[in-house]
Amino acid sequence: MEKEKQTISALIITYNEIHHIDDVIDNISFADEIIVIDSFSTDGTFEKLQSYNNITKIQRHFKNFSDQRNFALKQASNNWILFIDADERITPSLKKEILKEISTPNNIVGFLFKRLYFFKKKRIRFSGFQTDTTYRLFKKGHVKYDEKKIVHEMPIIDGNSKILKSNMIHYCFDNATHYKSKMEHYASLKALELSKKGKKPNFYHFYIRPLYKFLINYIIRLGFLDGKEGFVICYLSAYGVHYRYKELNKLLN
Structure with a gap:
């Protein structure tokens, strides 16, 4: 066959x-x-x-x-x-x-x-x-x-x-502006997902969690070895976390 x-x-x-x-x-x-x-x-x-x-x-x-x-x-x-x-x-x-x-x-x-x-x-x-x-x-x-x-x-x-x-x-x-817009788009969708689960943001989400994200990627996961591009990526990844909870806060108010 x-x-x-x-x-x-x-x-x-x-x-x-x-x-x-x-x-x-x-x-x-x-x-x-x-x-x-x-x-x-x-x-x-x-x-x-x-x-x-x-x-x-x-x-x-x-x-x-x-x-x-x-x-x-x-x-x-x-x-x-x-x-x-x-x-x-x-x-x-x-x-x-x-x-x-x-x-x-x-x-x-x-x-x-x-x-x-x-x-x-x-x-x-x-x-x-x-x-x-x-x-x-x-x-x-x-x-x-x-x-x-x-x-x-x-x-x-x-x-x-x-x-x-x-x-x-x-x-x-393509560039930092492109990556930032991507992070904001993903963060907005994630905020919508979290709002449906009834999550409420607080000080930890706005400040501690983004800082933790940056330190993990830049220090622990060696982002500094990627040079200036590594710093930009790690910073904007952390920014995306902050933006997520800012958008979540808007959805709840």
């Missing part, structure tokens, strides 16, 4: 990714299907997508990350689902590993990727990012995202998982 060919649906969620969209689509051209869910970008991202005939383009209002990813999952038609953000890239060795794994009969339904972070063109080796892994590859029908986790979304995997050996590249910061 001939073995069924394993096919991949690559899913991208976008909002104002004009600087990344061409590169990421080229990067995942090995996928059998590419679907982009755009949250009504204002920088020309969706217009740029119209030049591609080989991808499915959908515009949908953004509610939160889990909701958007679960919607994207429903659009996929192939055996395997590869989630990739516009600022991420599959390395040649990771591509080879992905294709080998999905073609090998086993009981694995979810794969974690290790990510290498870059600030502009500089590799960030510390600052809390040295152990980052994220789920990016799933067998269709074996995953959904926890709707209660509206930011830093968490997939619920029905089956066994495995960490791949090769790395994914993450061009996560």
Whole structure:
């Protein structure tokens, strides 16, 4: 009996990714299907997508990350689902590993990727990012995202998982202003999540917790070894914590 060919649906969620969209689509051209869910970008991202005939383009209002990813999952038609953000890239060795794994009969339904972070063109080796892994590859029908986790979304995997050996590249910061806006967006969503749980901020959340975040990433997790970029990243990560509770306070008042 001939073995069924394993096919991949690559899913991208976008909002104002004009600087990344061409590169990421080229990067995942090995996928059998590419679907982009755009949250009504204002920088020309969706217009740029119209030049591609080989991808499915959908515009949908953004509610939160889990909701958007679960919607994207429903659009996929192939055996395997590869989630990739516009600022991420599959390395040649990771591509080879992905294709080998999905073609090998086993009981694995979810794969974690290790990510290498870059600030502009500089590799960030510390600052809390040295152990980052994220789920990016799933067998269709074996995953959904926890709707209660509206930011830093968490997939619920029905089956066994495995960490791949090769790395994914993450061009996560174009500049400090870009990273700050990211932190504020995530913090606002996290504040909404906390408000639904009835959490109330206090002095500890506004001042002690952000300071603790900075010291852990900058000192304990060696952010100072990343130079000035390390300081900026650790400072803005701490700022994101403060901003989260400031937004939570607004929601409660």
